[in-house]
Amino acid sequence: MTSDNRPRLALAMQEGLAGRLFDDEQLRRLGRAADLDPAPVLHEFSSPRAKASLARVDILVTGWGCPPLTAEVLARAPRLRAVVHAAGSVKHHVTAACWERGIAVSSAAAANAVPVAEYTVAMIVLANKRVLPLLARQASGHAQTDPPDSSVPVGNYRKQIGVVGASAVGRRVLALLRNYDVERVVADPYLTEAEAGTLGARLLGLDELVSTSDVVSLHAPSLPQTRHLMDARRLSSMRPGATLINTARGELVDTAALTAAVGSGQLYAVLDVTDPEPLPADSPLWNHPHVALTPHVAGSLGTELLRMGELAVGEVERLADSRPLNHPVSARLLERMA
Known part of the structure; x- marks a missing residue:
């Protein structure tokens, strides 16, 4: 945590997605709830810039294209305590190492x-x-x-x-x-x-x-x-x-x-x-x-992405206030989810 007990937050998702998930007001809310890491949005976890960012973060807000959070990656993120996914399934990036570390996981599946x-x-x-x-x-x-x-x-x-x-x-x-x-x-x-x-x-x-x-x-x-x-x-x-x-x-x-x-x-x-x-x-x-x-268009597209971003912002605000997540994902639940 930072000195004033505000969590530090970083974004990890495919290039160009953050601007479609979060509008200006949602970004302001994230900034009020947490200290946004100065590093740009993370698209990978292996570069010196990405490693430095991981070492600082308490909350990782993820989206489509987030690389897998393996044990090796988590070793570079000793402070990480929550993964807030601004999309549906977390199976592509949340690994067994996350559950072993006791990291809280949230998903915007309800919005999608x-x-x-x-x-x-x-x-x-x-x-x-x-x-x-x-x-x-x-x-x-x-x-x-x-x-x-x-x-x-x-x-x-x-x-x-x-x-x-x-x-x-x-x-x-x-x-x-x-x-x-x-x-x-x-x-x-x-x-x-x-x-x-x-x-x-x-x-x-x-x-x-x-x-x-x-x-x-x-x-x-x-x-x-x-x-x-x-x-x-x-x-x-x-x-x-x-x-x-x-x-x-x-x-x-x-x-x-x-x-x-x-x-x-x-x-x-x-x-x-x-x-x-x-x-x-x-x-x-x-x-x-x-x-x-139809070419896989039923899920969130265009303005609908903002609904997933809105849910993720709400989850970050809850974490910052030490409140429980509204949309938690557990290892047991994940076995039955898409």
């Missing part, structure tokens, strides 16, 4: 969940209105007022929306869907029926949710046990004409099996993430009228 959930709900509404194939027909110069698949009732009223994963995003999706006349169901191995009820949803097993929902939206983390969570068996069990939405991680879906299911006309898909990412140039998913592909 907001635009992902907004994107998801928008796509749910459009999917049930059968906008995807209509857009494809309009783009080809064929005007059509009736949806091409008349065997599936069009509209959102009384449709069942299945949320896979009661993550920060999944919970916000369920909350936003309160404004719609839809039935909400959720599948999550760590959720109880009572907890699902507080979210306004019915708790179902994953297989039942997949086979009975009009839209299945994925919000689970990428873990060994969730790889290809949506495999050929589960995809084939979905209702004919149902829509799969993936804004989580591409590896949750067996891409080959999804390509076959979409190609058969059985399913629709909205994919903001894919496996691989991007898809091969010859993938049939690129131009299929049942598929909407």
Whole structure:
């Protein structure tokens, strides 16, 4: 700590990001809560400048592109007591050495969940209105007022929306869907029926949710046990004409099996993430009228980055006042997070 007990703070993230995460007022708040290290934003931890900065800091505010905080790096930062991440997942830079040192970790995942959930709900509404194939027909110069698949009732009223994963995003999706006349169901191995009820949803097993929902939206983390969570068996069990939405991680879906299911006309898909990412140039998913592909844009972009910066500033202020973090991350919690 500095002589007046104000913590010293440094920023560590990819070049150019700090100016998009923090506006002038947020930077002033950081300066009131802590002494900002005079070194520029750290993009690496090996140069003499970076080593000197690490030796001085109590709090490290990180963002996308922060290098891993290995035991070797932490040895150069003897005063470091907190890592405040102004983005979502901390898996890329928070290592076991951080937990061994007892370093407090915070994440802005709750702030990043907001635009992902907004994107998801928008796509749910459009999917049930059968906008995807209509857009494809309009783009080809064929005007059509009736949806091409008349065997599936069009509209959102009384449709069942299945949320896979009661993550920060999944919970916000369920909350936003309160404004719609839809039935909400959720599948999550760590959720109880009572907890699902507080979210306004019915708790179902994953297989039942997949086979009975009009839209299945994925919000689970990428873990060994969730790889290809949506495999050929589960995809084939979905209702004919149902829509799969993936804004989580591409590896949750067996891409080959999804390509076959979409190609058969059985399913629709909205994919903001894919496996691989991007898809091969010859993938049939690129131009299929049942598929909407977006380039990983559901998360925070543009002005939405300021929301993550705002959360991080609040966490620094709490640390400076010796208050507990609002958005702590623990080693145990990280095992179940994206």
